[in-house]
Amino acid sequence: MTSQATIVMRDITMSFGANMVLRGVNLEINPAHVTALLGANGAGKSTLIKILSGVYTGNGGVIEIDGEPQTIDSPMTARRIGLQTVHQRIDDGVIPGLSIAENLLFEQIAQNEIGRVASLRSLLPKAREVADALHLDWSDSYLRKDVFEIGVADKQLLILARALARRPRLLILDEPTSALSQSEVDRLFSVINELRASGIPVLYVSHRLGEIDTLADRLVVLRDGQIRGEQDRPFDWTAALKDMLGEQTVVELESFEERHGTTTVLDLKGVQLFTRSAPFDLEIRSGEVTGVIGLLGSGKSELARGIFGADSFVGGTMTLAGAKYAPAGPSEAIRNDVYLVPEDRAQESMLPGWSIARTASLPFLKMIASRSVLNFGKEHALGIDLINEFSVVADGDEQEVDSLSGGNQQKVIVGRWLHGTPRVLLLDEPFRGVDIGARRDISRKTREVAGSGVGVVVLTSDIDEVLEVADRIIVLVDGEVRMDTYSSQTNRDQIVVRMSEVA
Amino acid sequence: MSDQKAQAATGGREMALRFQDGLVKYGFIVVTILLFVYFSATEETFRNPNTLFSMLKFTSVVAIAGLGITFTMVVGGLDLSVGAVAGLSVTLSAMTMVFYNQQGGVAIVVVLLAGALVGLFNAFLIVILKIPDLLATLGTMFIVMGLKLVPVSGQSVSSGMTLRDGSIAPGKFTSDFLLIDRANVGPVPFPVIVVLILTILTWFFLTRTKWGRMMYAIGANPEASRLAGVRVRFYHGLAYVICGVFASIGGLILSSRIGQGDISAGSSLLLDAVAVALVGTSVLGLGRPNAWGTALGALLIGIVITGLTIKGFPYYAQDIAKGVVLLVALIFSFTLSRRKTRYVSAT
Known part of the structure; x- marks a missing residue:
């Protein structure tokens, strides 16, 4: 041979x-x-x-x-x-x-x-x-x-x-x-x-x-x-x-107490991600972290962007806290308190040359403005608050986000959404290009947010990440849900099996 | 010993970098002041306050059109139709007063509406039809330049002219309209006051309001802005509408200055206005389009042109001076600046 x-x-x-x-x-x-x-x-x-x-x-x-x-x-x-x-x-x-x-x-x-x-x-x-x-x-x-x-x-x-x-x-x-x-x-x-x-x-x-x-x-x-x-x-x-x-990473997972949400905040009915895939129903519950795991092409970004109104689903309807929800674009999703941290930080979140404070305030300019005139004092307070909350390593809120390390950039991008009043918080690959320390900080914050009654959805292609942060685990393959269960009722091997089942 | 050397080397390097940053930030202003001092010291005519004010007055149209362009550069585009819009304003104001025998106030309203309408058309091409900014406004430029010639049969409009049916035009440029360019507030010509007000308004809008902030965001990264909830298409379009209105204000001053509907008016305005806005991005070392930079850019070009003219530099070679000023400005922001400069994205 x-x-x-x-x-x-x-x-x-x-x-x-x-x-x-x-x-x-x-x-x-x-x-x-x-x-x-x-x-x-x-x-x-x-x-x-x-x-x-x-x-x-x-x-x-x-x-x-x-x-x-x-x-x-x-x-x-x-x-x-x-x-x-x-x-x-x-x-x-x-x-x-x-x-x-x-x-x-x-x-x-x-x-x-x-x-x-x-x-x-x-x-x-x-x-x-x-x-x-x-x-x-x-x-x-x-x-x-x-x-x-x-x-x-x-x-x-x-x-x-x-x-x-x-x-x-x-x-x-x-x-x-x-x-x-x-x-x-x-x-x-x-x-x-x-x-x-x-x-x-x-x-x-x-x-x-x-x-x-x-x-x-x-x-x-x-x-x-x-x-x-x-x-x-x-x-x-x-x-x-x-x-x-890979086998389980050497780093010990932080253990957490699994939470089960009881109220459905976002209800997806007959959502179809690709023309080739079948429609499915999915309920996102508040008070828990839903982890969606899927490889490239599984439709996880399509799911997140569809909920956020950045793209539209092939088919299906959504209900947000009992009311019909069909965002025409991200601005409407944000008005409905549905937020997304997109997959590609550089292309989809960062503004070249923009400081931490400016990047942080962009989605919520209303909060730092009275009659549309910006209040720089409030903006500064917002930036400082973010730096402290997420222990961002930076010289101050005037530092440009580009000049931060990957992990600190991501802290700014995730942290800025917490100045709003999220009902649903979607995080697409929040740990990509992020060091282990920042990853810890972000996942701890994410769990805190879910604990305060937000429906948090973390979408990733990494099993360790999903096990580290999620209460509930959903496996997405070729645009369809192959598993939906609580973290305590499954394990790494089972997730691998479900991800590998060939249609 | 070698440590000390290395330290000295890094210290030297740091000083060089700091010098470079200082050069980028203040270099242009220093050049402006030095030129001003030089011309004042060597030429008596230049020292005369009247020369100064007439210089400011003559750069006012370019400054206003440049401020309009600044808005479109902030959202990452460029409006090539400003010269054509100013020309349209000249013809339209003349038509309103001379053909239709209307008051100056009516002419002003008609002209401003026309400017807004052209801006709206640009916005439609760019935002709805998704044509790249430069190309869309290039098309608009041609259409507007041609369109204004139709109702006047390609003729300049002047008081007392003979119309197509053989009758004499009923109206004339009203005296209040002519005052736009000729009035003074104290020693200061009215157009200079207009530039000052518009610069302050533009500065306030762009840096102190959430609308301006969103426009800068669009220029920096449209997709990230959209995903942060900015209504990108609205603000992108708004920049062009504002630019259209500014260009028509420039046209009003031009019309009042010429005192007739000269069909060639505004033809050289576009390049000057673009140059002024481009110079403006580097004047304060910001590396981004901004209101005071554009105003100072207009002032700088005014000083250079006036000074050289008084020194006997031939008028037909003025464009050389403008080109040199522009290139020096670009060297400040591209070659010397360590910041990444973003001007215009063609697509």
Whole structure:
């Protein structure tokens, strides 16, 4: 088996400054196999892919193809030696403004293999050859179309056909289905099956366990920059999830007294998160912390943003404390005392150059203004109050939030909402990029808030985090609720099993 | 020993950085004062208070349009239609008084409404139709420039002109309307008073009210503002409406100054106003658009132009001086400032 391996990676390491992302990855990819690569956020998957596709260089370790060591120092080299990568973002792979034919032949054009002046008509036969690799039955008039006009699935097929044009020695697919509908996914899978039959190895990266279960021959799990598990079919998903999420962290969990809320503050009826997923009902109770756990693509952010009115659900209705609740936008949600700490701190919460006081007061300018004129004294008091309440390490409330550490930034972003009068407080990945001390402080505060009668919802992809903070645990898989129980009635293993159940 | 050296080195470095920060913060004001002192010391004409006030008076239109642009820069955009709106105001005020024989007060109301309407149209393009600010206002600029020519058949409007049907225009620029530009309060020309009032209003609105705060938030990060409950589309649009009104106020002063509906009026205003607002972001070292910065920027360009003109610098080369001032300002905020400067996002 080992001797047959087409691609062998030995002791691949990669670090960014002091941060070691890959700590010696050993991986063999066999011909005519679909090898699935699984890993949580930050496990090092994308770094590994970037090394294979020549985006990153200067790493330690050896990559051998058919026994020959290779130096991959640029994306061009990677392609020349037959490592073809289809990256996750489809729109990065095509050039709008050019025709489908030109996009299919882009590599040849970029490398001057085609005359400098060539009519679109003269390109068509060559383009059709490339499209034939996937049996794409595209007419001449379709090939002349601007890529901008075609659907996302056809773009994906175009990129795939281009990657296959020169029979690659390895095809790397990074989350290829994230933008596709079910029928398009089926079509992609039949293509991958054909590739396997013709002997081309595929490295398939995905968060969707169901897809890996249908498609893959082998499964490797990456965690903290190392391969932590390898399996051949049939897969033991529970073991895979354990490899992926790790055993319980060494740090002792803080124990807390589990609280059970009795009144429903927010009632979701028939809420549907994706067009492909089934609707469900969910009650959020005040006085307890509801932990929603789900991997990327499980719909946890969609759930949070839907409740907050930042996006709308595919379907369903909500009732807030007995009254109909359908926020047209975040400002209406906030008026109804429903608050959200969004997932991406830098993009969705922070304002470049803004001080702690200004960042904190933005959602509640009414509170520091009389007749719309701001009272800077009140704003200062608000900032100082936040710094003290959350023990934010800062020079004062005039310090810019950008210059704080990740944990202190998050304290400001979470803490500012507590100046209001929350009925429902949603926190999406509140512990991401946050040190353990700040994480403690934030989760303790969160529990305090729930204790004061607020319906708190913490959404995360980390089991330890959810166990640390939540009274009630909800497992979300593919946009559907797979488990809803109290923390004391379940355990880590059961959660892993529920997360790993393949539809 | 080596410790001491290292300490000295860090001390030196820190001093250099502090000097740099001081330069960014006060450099521009110092340059302005030095220029003023230099021109005053070397040219007697420049010292004359009348020169000073006429200089302020002539920069008033640019300053007001620049204040309007400041609002749109605060929300992260830029209004390219201010010059066209000022031109529209000139023609509209002339039409109201000369064609329709109305009082100056009516002309003022018509012009302000028109400015607000153009602003509303910009807001519609940007907020509802989601066209990037620069491109939307570029389109508006062309439409407004062309539209104003239609009712006057491409002719400048003046008292006593012959109309299309052969009759003589019934009205004229009323004397009270002409006073807008010509009146003085004590020694101070009325337009200068208007600039002062608008600057204070703009400063107060932007820094002391929650509306201004929300506009700055939108300019800093629209998505974060939305998720903090700011009604982004409303305030983004409001900035353009205010800008339209300011541009039309500038147009009123211009119209009163020219005393006829000159169709070419306002054509050079856009670039000057943008330059003034851009200079304004760096004048006080704030690195963001602000009211006093814009007013000082207008003053600075006024000093440079007036001083150079008195020194015999040819009038046709004035744009060179403006360009140099603008580039120096940009060097202060981009090259020397350690703060990240945010001007205009094109999309």
